[in-house]
Amino acid sequence: MxxxxxxxxxxxxxxxxxxxxxxxxxxxxxxxxxxxxxxxxxxxxxxxxxxxxxxxxxxxxxxxxxxxxxxxxxxxxxxxxxxxxxTFGSEITMHVSPSIARKWLTPRLPRFSRQHPDVQLSIEARADVLARPLHHNEIAMRHGKGFPAVAGQHMSALVEVELIAVCNPDLGGLGPTPDIQRILTAPLIQDTHRRWDTLLERWHTTTLSEPLNFNSASLAIDAAVNGQGVAIVPSLFVQDDIAAGRLRKIWTAQDPSGEHLFLVWPKQSIALHPMKDVLAWIEGEFGLDASA
CATH class of the missing domain: 1.10.10.10 (Winged helix-like DNA-binding domain superfamily/Winged helix DNA-binding domain)
Incomplete structure (x- = not known):
């Protein structure tokens, strides 16, 4: 040729x-x-x-x-x-669960864009944990009790998950400050973690009807917003709904949940822009000092 x-x-x-x-x-x-x-x-x-x-x-x-x-x-x-x-050098892909994407990340993206207009975020929402190691321009946020360490990747706990029970403010029959026995008379809502089932077994008690089960926390939260019952969920997922008056908190678990929200990224990328900016922004949203 x-x-x-x-x-x-x-x-x-x-x-x-x-x-x-x-x-x-x-x-x-x-x-x-x-x-x-x-x-x-x-x-x-x-x-x-x-x-x-x-x-x-x-x-x-x-x-x-x-x-x-x-x-x-x-x-x-x-x-x-x-x-x-x-754009490749300024694009960061974030792998998150659908619930993290919808209930925590998406409402905060406008603030991130204002603070870092030169950084392009690509959000990949998936229910399962990514099987392969993260690439140099990828970050993951994972929610659970722990994940296996992966060579070449750093993982830190952003926050311990606080579990609370929430419902629509107009849900009847509960009163202003219901105790747990009164709460258990209401329809119950849970996600794949089946937290109500665990608590009922621990307390050796039953309810009038089985909890309504959803395969994600965001769907369970939406059901609670729509007045379908009382959902037990991580507090970090419902901060905005409570602040907006769509939900009210009626109970807080006294025992530690053992669950954390984890931040995961490739070790070799921590000093690179814009990875460093994104990591610092996420940690700042939880009151953490990324430079510490």
Missing amino acids: QNLNLNSLRIFAAAARHGNFLLASAELKLSQGAVSQRIKQLELELGLQLFEREARGVSLTKAGQELAQTVEKALGLLEQTTRRIK
Whole structure:
């Protein structure tokens, strides 16, 4: 395959668009002679005439027309790709559960964007833990009692999860400050952690009906907001709903949950921008000093 000079093709494309070497030279900030010489050289390399030289300008030959169409498409593709890859250095992918994404991260993204307008976040919400090691531009937030260590990755506990019971403020039959026995008379809502089941077994008691089960905390919270019962959930997922009056807290677990929200990132990326900025922002949201 014959190697064609990319700069010559750019000059050819400009001349083809304008139908005039002078206008092409103005666009490219070159002399008209330089443009003419490059195009002549390109014609020699191809063994084809690309332009008909006329008194008032130039016009494309049939070969020139076909080449112009292809070169314009190729240059456009190169430009799009160049713009896209320039974002790679500033893009961070966050792997989070759907509940973390919806109930903690998404409401805070506008604040992050204001503080770090040059950083592009890509959110990947998934119920399962990512099986492979994180890449250099990836962060994970995980909620649970612990996860196996992975070589080359750092994991820190952001906060111990506080479990609370919440319900719609208009849910009837509970009163302003219900005790746990009164709460257990209401419809109960839980997610895949089955926390009500665990507590009922620990307390050796039963309820009038089985808890309503959902496969994510965010769905359980939505059901509580809609007045379907009392959900037991991590407090960090319902801060905004409580502040907005969509939910009220009616009970707090006294025993430690043993659950934490973990932050995970590749060790070799901690000093790189924008990874460092994103990590510092997340830790700051929990009142932690990233530089400590």
